[in-house]
Amino acid sequence: MSVQPSTTGRGTSRYDADERGYFGQTWGGRFMPEALVAALDELTEAWQEAMADAAFVADFERVLRDYAGTPSRLYHAERLSELVGARVLLKREDLNHTGAHKIRNVLGQALLTKRMGKTRVIAETGAGQHGVASATAAAWFDLDCTVYMGAVDTRRQALNVARMQLLGAKVVPVESGSATLKDAINEALRDWVASVDHTAYLFGTAAGPHPFPSMVRDFCRGIGDEAREQCLEQYGVLPDAVAACVGGGSNAIGLFTAFLEDEGVEIHGFEPGGDGVETGRHAATIHAGEAGVLHGARTYVLQDDDGQTVESHSISAGLDYPGVGPQHSWLAAAGRATYTPVTDAQAMDAMALLSRTEGIIPAIESAHAIAGALDVATRLGQEKGPDATVIINLSGRGDKDMGTAIEWFGLGDADLGPDADLEQVEADAATELDTEAQQ
Amino acid sequence: MTSTSTAFATARAEGRAALIGYLPAGYPSVDGSIEAMKVMVEAGCDAIEIGLPYSDPVMDGPTIQAAAQAALDGGVRTSDVMRVVAEVAATDVPTLVMTYWNPVERYGVERFAADLAAAGGAGLITPDITPDHGAEWIAAADEHGLDKVFLVAPSSTDDRIAMTAHESRGFVYAAAVMGVTGARDATSDLAGPLVDRVRSAGDVPVAVGIGVSNGDQAAEVAGFADGVIVGSAFVRCLLDHEGDLPAGLDALRSLTTDLAEGVRRAR
Numbered sequence: 001m002s003v004q005p006s007t008t009g010r011g012t013s014r015y016d017a018d019e020r021g022y023f024g025q026t027w028g029g030r031f032m033p034e035a036l037v038a039a040l041d042e043l044t045e046a047w048q049e050a051m052a053d054a055a056f057v058a059d060f061e062r063v064l065r066d067y068a069g070t071p072s073r074l075y076h077a078e079r080l081s082e083l084v085g086a087r088v089l090l091k092r093e094d095l096n097h098t099g100a101h102k103i104r105n106v107l108g109q110a111l112l113t114k115r116m117g118k119t120r121v122i123a124e125t126g127a128g129q130h131g132v133a134s135a136t137a138a139a140w141f142d143l144d145c146t147v148y149m150g151a152v153d154t155r156r157q158a159l160n161v162a163r164m165q166l167l168g169a170k171v172v173p174v175e176s177g178s179a180t181l182k183d184a185i186n187e188a189l190r191d192w193v194a195s196v197d198h199t200a201y202l203f204g205t206a207a208g209p210h211p212f213p214s215m216v217r218d219f220c221r222g223i224g225d226e227a228r229e230q231c232l233e234q235y236g237v238l239p240d241a242v243a244a245c246v247g248g249g250s251n252a253i254g255l256f257t258a259f260l261e262d263e264g265v266e267i268h269g270f271e272p273g274g275d276g277v278e279t280g281r282h283a284a285t286i287h288a289g290e291a292g293v294l295h296g297a298r299t300y301v302l303q304d305d306d307g308q309t310v311e312s313h314s315i316s317a318g319l320d321y322p323g324v325g326p327q328h329s330w331l332a333a334a335g336r337a338t339y340t341p342v343t344d345a346q347a348m349d350a351m352a353l354l355s356r357t358e359g360i361i362p363a364i365e366s367a368h369a370i371a372g373a374l375d376v377a378t379r380l381g382q383e384k385g386p387d388a389t390v391i392i393n394l395s396g397r398g399d400k401d402m403g404t405a406i407e408w409f410g411l412g413d414a415d416l417g418p419d420a421d422l423e424q425v426e427a428d429a430a431t432e433l434d435t436e437a438q439q
Numbered sequence: 440m441t442s443t444s445t446a447f448a449t450a451r452a453e454g455r456a457a458l459i460g461y462l463p464a465g466y467p468s469v470d471g472s473i474e475a476m477k478v479m480v481e482a483g484c485d486a487i488e489i490g491l492p493y494s495d496p497v498m499d500g501p502t503i504q505a506a507a508q509a510a511l512d513g514g515v516r517t518s519d520v521m522r523v524v525a526e527v528a529a530t531d532v533p534t535l536v537m538t539y540w541n542p543v544e545r546y547g548v549e550r551f552a553a554d555l556a557a558a559g560g561a562g563l564i565t566p567d568i569t570p571d572h573g574a575e576w577i578a579a580a581d582e583h584g585l586d587k588v589f590l591v592a593p594s595s596t597d598d599r600i601a602m603t604a605h606e607s608r609g610f611v612y613a614a615a616v617m618g619v620t621g622a623r624d625a626t627s628d629l630a631g632p633l634v635d636r637v638r639s640a641g642d643v644p645v646a647v648g649i650g651v652s653n654g655d656q657a658a659e660v661a662g663f664a665d666g667v668i669v670g671s672a673f674v675r676c677l678l679d680h681e682g683d684l685p686a687g688l689d690a691l692r693s694l695t696t697d698l699a700e701g702v703r704r705a706r
């Protein structure tokens with residue numbers, strides 16, 4: 001299975017960005033201080049050269065295979081399939097080293113950093129997954145590493161702070177603004193303006209100024225390239241639909257890219273609906289946001305009437321971001337992909353359901369994709385029968401989320417035995433899906 | 440409206456550099472910020488930059504962030520900023536708005552330009568828009584005769600400096616240190632060469648910003664630049680006297696006097 005060369009800038013797909021980083025002539029671009037333009041130009045050139053260099057591509061492939069453990073399995077979730085009446089395939093990114101798809105992006109960017117001769121990396125992180133992946137790659141590639149993390153998140157995710165520190169990274173709590181992910185990005189950018197001659201910014205998702213949305217996509221697209229080939233190999237068909245959760249959008253674009261030209265394949269992104277979009281406490285940027293500019297790109301943004309960024313809310317720290325990668329904004333505007341909110345409660349139900357049907361504890365981010373995709377699978381099962389096939393990106397594992405799960409489900413007290421509510425979740429899900437199937 | 444170029448012309452005629460002072464609108468309050476800017480005009484600023492507070496100011500250090508955040512927490516709106524512009528521009532000193540891009544896009548680029556011109560504003564300084572991604576703003580500014588102040592940095596290539604000098608009107612803002620805003624102990628040795636590179640690319644005035652906090656530094660920068668931009672040091676005056684505006688205004692007045700004396704000492 002091979003890493004596909006980039007098509008960016010070659011105009012081969014209407015879904016790609018043009019040379020200046022605009023998708024569909026509108027989304028993305030580079031709304032950035034002049035001080036960073038030289039660095040972004042240098043990065044663009046280095047990335048394009050690297051992707052066209054067989055030696056770099058082979059190196060990246062080798063590192064992914066030997067160190068991260070890719071290709072990840074495409075796993076037939078039989079009990080879930082039975083439940084929805086369609087074939088549900090899980091792309092097991094949760095089994096990658098460090099437990100999520102994020103390692104792909106980080107290894108690609110770290111290799112590029114080495115190639116460019118820079119000695120230090122910085123990163124932002126929300127839940128800590130990208131920070132841990134960055135610290136991991138920095139340790140392995142022997143790079144200095146500083147991770148910016150909202151002060152609110154360092155308190156919520158103390159375990160990941162400790163992991164990063166053990167790996168040798170410096171973690172800087174960010175107190176400014178709302179002290180969450182968007183402010184960590186601001187602080188990383190401030191660092192970068194002052195350190196750009198020797199420092200690479202390992203951006204954690206397929207957002208930000210050009211070339212990050214396209215470059216991160218290139219480093220993550222192995223997810224979809226592998227899944228497409230595995231699906232054809234194992235089942236002799238393309239899937240009817242692919243689905244992923246969307247925070248900034250790296251795991252989603254990583255899966256979607258391989259299927260963009262397969263017109264018969266439905267593409268579904270699931271956004272964090274928080275307490276429900278109608279409550280205003282959510283992070284469903286495409287569904288409920290409006291076009292604007294955030295962190296260097298024109299994209300959908302949660303903002304007020306004056307263009308001030310509005311704080312987002314999600315139970316999942318990795319999805320809790322008021323912007324989204326610009327290519328997703330374009331795919332939504334072009335009608336190629338559909339983006340639907342999934343609430344905290346729906347995601348937590350799906351977390352429990354997957355744990356109890358398949359013995360897989362998903363990251364809460366990924367649980368959003370499970371929740372949304374099961375409805376899609378149920379519909380497709382009705383339309384096309386039990387061979388209807390849905391690929392869901394299981395972007396990460398849930399170990400990091402056990403604190404949240406303990407609180408949400410009231411777990412952790414051994415005397416109580418299996419939690420009654422949880423049994424109920426499983427039963428309810430089965431009935432609900434059953435009812436949908438009969439409608 | 441008065442283009443900033445008039446301030447540079449006056450200063451040049453007097454054989455000195457222009458002093459440009461920055462404060463965010465809405466800190467400590469909308470009216471308080473108007474009062475503060477008027478003090479800066481009285482005490483010798485040749486042009487005023489009014490910051491439009493934004494939730495995600497990636498080019499600003501802790502001092503300006505703190506004041507801008509307080510202004511936002513106090514409920515300042517884009518429409519308030521227009522009122523501040525009108526009041527300050529009424530003193531006949533060129534008055535610019537410095538803003539990150541999203542609030543302008545949200546307000547409507549054309550509407551923003553029209554309202555800014557109607558308020559008597561001279562133009563916009565756009566720290567996160569470069570001319571090659573600023574076509575919409577350039578068109579609106581041209582239509583309304585507004586100054587377009589773009590930034591250059593020590594990392595800018597000669598080609599980009601030429602492009603920026605060509606597209607700017609009013610002056611070019613030379614961000615002379617690689618870093619965010621904030622007062623610094625020493626002026627940057629990157630500033631002089633950067634100014635020279637802009638000069639050789641066109642005849643638009645060059646003002647140097649980021650880091651200047653006293654008259655001696657202002658004198659040093661005035662030795663090679665057309666203008667000296669001071670921001671964080673002014674904001675500091677107000678932050679250091681939070682809750683006591685008269686004391687803050689006194690501090691502003693004496694700092695402005697020191698700086699205005701500095702830009703006159705150089706040549």
Ligand SMILES: Cc1ncc(COP(=O)(O)O)c(C=O)c1O
Nearest residue numbers: 247248249250251318365395396
């Ligand atoms: C497991 C997992 N999935 C998804 C995401 C969301 O990021 P993205 O939308 O870039 O894939 C995160 C972010 O931390 C994550 O940890």
